[in-house]
Amino acid sequence: MRISAKGDYATRAMQELAMHYNRGPLPIEAIAGRQQIPVRYLEQLLLILKRAGLLESKRGVKGGYYLAKPPNQITVGQIIRLMDGPPAPIFCVDPASHDKCPVEAICGFQSVWDEVHQAVAGIIDKTTLEDVCHRAMLKLEPGAATYRI
Amino acid sequence: MRISAKGDYATRAMQELAMHYNRGPLPIEAIAGRQQIPVRYLEQLLLILKRAGLLESKRGVKGGYYLAKPPNQITVGQIIRLMDGPPAPIFCVDPASHDKCPVEAICGFQSVWDEVHQAVAGIIDKTTLEDVCHRAMLKLEPGAATYRI
DNA sequence: TAATTCTTGACTAATTCAATAGAGTTAGTC
DNA sequence: GACTAACTCTATTGAATTAGTCAAGAATTA
Numbered sequence: 001m002r003i004s005a006k007g008d009y010a011t012r013a014m015q016e017l018a019m020h021y022n023r024g025p026l027p028i029e030a031i032a033g034r035q036q037i038p039v040r041y042l043e044q045l046l047l048i049l050k051r052a053g054l055l056e057s058k059r060g061v062k063g064g065y066y067l068a069k070p071p072n073q074i075t076v077g078q079i080i081r082l083m084d085g086p087p088a089p090i091f092c093v094d095p096a097s098h099d100k101c102p103v104e105a106i107c108g109f110q111s112v113w114d115e116v117h118q119a120v121a122g123i124i125d126k127t128t129l130e131d132v133c134h135r136a137m138l139k140l141e142p143g144a145a146t147y148r149i
Numbered sequence: 150m151r152i153s154a155k156g157d158y159a160t161r162a163m164q165e166l167a168m169h170y171n172r173g174p175l176p177i178e179a180i181a182g183r184q185q186i187p188v189r190y191l192e193q194l195l196l197i198l199k200r201a202g203l204l205e206s207k208r209g210v211k212g213g214y215y216l217a218k219p220p221n222q223i224t225v226g227q228i229i230r231l232m233d234g235p236p237a238p239i240f241c242v243d244p245a246s247h248d249k250c251p252v253e254a255i256c257g258f259q260s261v262w263d264e265v266h267q268a269v270a271g272i273i274d275k276t277t278l279e280d281v282c283h284r285a286m287l288k289l290e291p292g293a294a295t296y297r298i
Numbered sequence: 299t300a301a302t303t304c305t306t307g308a309c310t311a312a313t314t315c316a317a318t319a320g321a322g323t324t325a326g327t328c
Numbered sequence: 329g330a331c332t333a334a335c336t337c338t339a340t341t342g343a344a345t346t347a348g349t350c351a352a353g354a355a356t357t358a
Contacts, residue, residue, distance in 0.1 A: 059336095
């Protein structure tokens with residue numbers, strides 16, 4: 001029932017970029033350093049996020065990555081689905097899976113796992129990077145209600 | 150975000166035993182056959198369930214496994230926790246983990262993952278084997294409100 | 299005692315995951 | 329226009345986990 005390191009790294013990198021939103025590109029090294037992620041591994045993840053349209057990048061000196069959209073338009077769900085696939089706890093409730101369950105006719109768990117799937121999806125799809133930045137700022141400055149761009 | 154084959158097999162085996170509750174021991178082979186689980190693998194899982202006090206067994210002719218408690222006193226959560234551990238999506242919200250998150254102070258995701266954890270736990274801990282049997286029976290005989298022991 | 303069934307621990311095979319490596323390409327700057 | 333910082337892409341490795349197998353043994357019943 002775990003998200004992968006891939007999903008963990010990607011979400012944290014995106015938080016970092018969200019907190020830097022509108023301040024120009026952020027180099028991979030900077031993200032990796034602050035979030036304690038292996039640089040070479042992070043490269044791959046940022047590429048995936050870029051191809052999916054969540055990030056844009058700029059090469060050369062002063063280059064780096066930046067969000068393609070405002071933080072309130074990117075959800076945790078988008079990132080997790082990209083990295084780990086749908087949050088279905090088992091293939092039989094995964095809309096992306098084409099495998100047929102051999103015991104579907106007698107199994108009482110399908111609806112249970114479907115409830116779990118919907119519950120998780122509900123949370124990660126409603127939570128945006130803006131929300132996440134909020135929560136991070138509240139940790140740093142308890143009492144602050146908003147974060148500054 | 151998946152449960153393991155171990156968790157899947159174990160829960161289904163328990164449903165099988167629940168549907169057979171009060172009808173005497175059910176041999177491993179019978180469970181494995183009906184639920185399409187590799188016999189040799191299932192052996193191990195049933196032993197774990199037995200050691201945890203969820204099952205009892207009887208050897209020899211007419212032997213097999215049977216529930217140690219009524220189906221309404223065994224939850225899906227108990228089985229899953231036994232096989233896969235707590236339903237925490239990441240170690241930093243797993244009460245059983247002693248690892249310290251290196252970026253805890255700046256991470257906005259801890260509360261998100263905790264919400265997920267609680268949501269999943271809420272579902273699997275409230276769902277009993279009796280509920281699961283119900284759902285299975287509804288599949289077999291649409292319209293039936295209860296299942297027969 | 300013979301057939302049946304659970305019990306135990308060791309073992310192997312396969313898969314997945316995380317991470318690394320290296321050779322390139324592009325863009326900005328002096 | 330050369331230098332350098334930074335992105336791009338593919339391949340490979342190594343470790344860890346997971347799934348599944350095997351063989352020998354112990355208990356129970358007929």
